[in-house]
Amino acid sequence: MQVEMSNIEKSFGKNQVLRDVSLTLYPGEIHALMGENGAGKSTLMNILTGLHAKDAGTILIDGKETNYADPKEAEQAGVSFIHQEMNNWEQMTVLDNLFLNRELKTTFGLLDTKKMANKAQAVFEQLGIQIPLQKEVDELSVGQQQMIEITKALMTDAKVLIMDEPTAALSDKEINNLFQIIRRMKENGVAIVYISHRMEEIFKISDKITVMRDGLSIDTKKTEDTTMEEVVKKMVGRELADYYPEKQAQIGEVVFEVKNLTAASKVYQGINFQVRAGEILGFSGLMGAGRTEVMRGIFGLDEIESGTLIVEGQEVKNSSPSKAIANGFGFLTENRKTEGLVLDFSLTDNISLPSIDNFVKTGMVDSKTEASFVALMIERLRIKAMSAQNLASELSGGNQQKVVLAKWIGVGPKVLILDEPTRGVDVGAKREIYQLMNELAERGIAILMVSSDLPEVLGVSDRIIVLHEGKISGELSQQEATQEKIMTYATGGN
Template sequence: MHITMKDIHKSFGANRVLTGVDFELKDGEVHALMGENGAGKSTLMNILIGLHQRDQGTIRIDDQEKYFANPKEAEQYGIAFIHQELNVWPDMTVLDNLFIGKERTSKFGLLNRKEMKALANEQFAKLSVTIPLNQEAGECSVGEKQMIEIAKALMTHAKVIVMDEPTAALTEREIQKLFEVIASLKKEGVSIVYISHRMEEIFTICDRITVMRDGKTVDTKPIPETNFDDVVRKMVGRELTDRFPERTSKPGEVVLEVKNASKKGQFKNANFSVRAGEIIGFSGLMGSGRTEMMRTLFGLESLDQGEIWVKGQKITIRNPNDAMQAGIGFVTEDRKDEGLVLDFSIRDNMVLTNLYDFAPKGVINAKKEQEFVDMLIKRLHIKTQSSSTLVRNLSGGNQQKVVIAKWIGIGLSVLILDEPTRGVDVGAKREIYQLMNELTERGVAIIMVSSELPEVLGMSDRIVVVHEGEISGELSQQEATQEKIMTLATGGQ
């Protein structure tokens, strides 16, 4: 399927999102679509599938003008979209999620669950997925939900698949399996639009790249004719020096200590500590228990046994409020469902964690609150018309910045960051890394859970590796390598 989008324009009210974008997808190619958060990548693809209607421009598919009224029509035509924000129904089983709207029935009109299970197992086998089909999707991790979405799209036998940050919540092993599937699809003539902020993936899997900036097409090139620095310069409009900022803070006293912590079926005998001004990276495969440890530490789950000490005092954490009272903050990996109130404004989301600071006598000091919010928007370079903009209307990367902003300026001792740069562009990643450095300079202890090994290696003072619910090893910054981390993550010594 050959697709050409010419001079595409789109505005949402006064906000001009696309101002003349050109994009071409050839038969059987993997085409990278890159740009900063808010550049218009997802909007362009949503126009292709009919989720949004263009204001101006033409779309031609196999030399015929073609416009879809809705995504269902596009899917029936052979174009599937794996969205960055996962569309999983939490109260339905994994099997029902895979076939929603595409149920298989017998000649009597009854659900043919045997056929559905066989097709689902076949697709899961291709992806090396082991999620029980009768499990409720709400019980799945973010990474497992991502694999469900990928399997769902592949089962449509589409001729074009748009993948928006498909590996954001996946481990290295799962990413490699996905790459094998992409290579197989390419041989079958399937075209893929690959939206990602992970440069290593772009140069590994893609044939051509189109870079967008501020709602316009900047350039399209074959992958062999470009490089990392060239792409970054075109994305951000400037040189970006050093991917990871230099770590200058010196670790101080132990702020947080976890002793013999266990939760049945998730992790056991966890022992680790983090010092003031230190960043500890937590690495491991999906389902290893690293996120579950952090959720328990913040009171979202309860410990079966073990102790938590903060600044030399043994504390009991029964809920998130107890954790916050102890000076612990948590940026969850699932920003949409757990990190934000999507129908609240940017301002209301940012002040949720420290509302009382702006209302010491029960009346909110609106001026002080607005100054604080404006400072954070400017500091984190959040792209928005106003602080009153609803968070649901922001791009994924800008939503992530709002999640992080909630915890700044409230006197935290410990900040847990679970996948802090998931779905965030290379320029915004640098800004988040700088912010992490600034927080540690102020004495904040940071625990960073990340599936990106370059990020773990580039930002951590120490690295803790988790395998099947147990800490399998700890590495200093000096001795850590991707190979050593993966060895520990897969049960090796």
């Protein structure tokens, strides 16, 4: 299937998000679509699949003008979209989610559960997934839910497959499995649109790269004919020196200590570590190793069976998130959509929510002080929005991530937990977040960072702790850490 999108335009109210954008997809080609958050990449793909109607331009499918009425019609025609944001029904089983609205039935009209399970299991084996089909989705990690989304798309007879940040929550092993399948689909003539902010992946997997900026298609080149530096410059409109900015913070005394922490669910056991003022302590490991669960236990989101938390020499009990905030903790969750934001609230309400007491004078919220702080955060983190009164749900995924980070800055925590802080964030915004992390460290904040991006862990952390099957398998200083050593510990080696 060949797709030609020409001179596409789209506005939402007064906000024009696409201006004269053109993109051509060929069968058997992996075409990377690059751009900062808000550049219009997802909107362009939503127009292709019928979620949004274009304002102007033409779409030709195999030479015939085509406008799908909705994503279901597009999927039936062979155009499938794996979205960055998960689209699962959390109270349903994995199997039910995989076959929702496309159930297989027997000749008697009954659900053919066995046939559906066999089909799903075959794709799971291709991807190296080990998730019980009868498990409810709300019991899965973000990474596992992402794999469910990928499985859904792979079970369709796709001729065009759009993948929006498909590896954001996956481990290296899972990414390699996925890449093998993508290459196999390419060999079978599938046209693949690959949207990612991970430069290493783009240059590893793609045949062509189209760069978008501010709603415009800037350039299209064969991947072999360009460089990372050239792509970044086209994305942000400037050179991006020092991708991982040099850290100036002086590491001080121990701020936070964990002793023998064990989850009630036993998903992690006997966790011990310290983090100092001004230190960024990175946590690495494969999906399911327990990294996120440790952080959730520390913050009072999940029940712990035993263990001690010590802040500045005093034992604390984080029996709930509100208690954790009172004890000096902040937590940027990996699942911003359901846990990090109130999507129907404005940017102002989301950013100021955890620190609202700081804006109260004589029993009333000082709106002027609150608005000044929110405006400062929007400017500092370069959050792209029409105004501070925009709903969080109206922002792109990367800008939503920056809103979550902004709200914790206002709390002034002693310990800041960042779980996948740059997931779905563009290259320019990533550097801004790294710089902001450095500034917070310079103020003496102790930072715990969980990341599945090994270059990020190596580039940002002062020290790295690696987890394997719920236990700490290794600890590395910045000087001795390498990708090979981290992966050795992550897979249970010594």
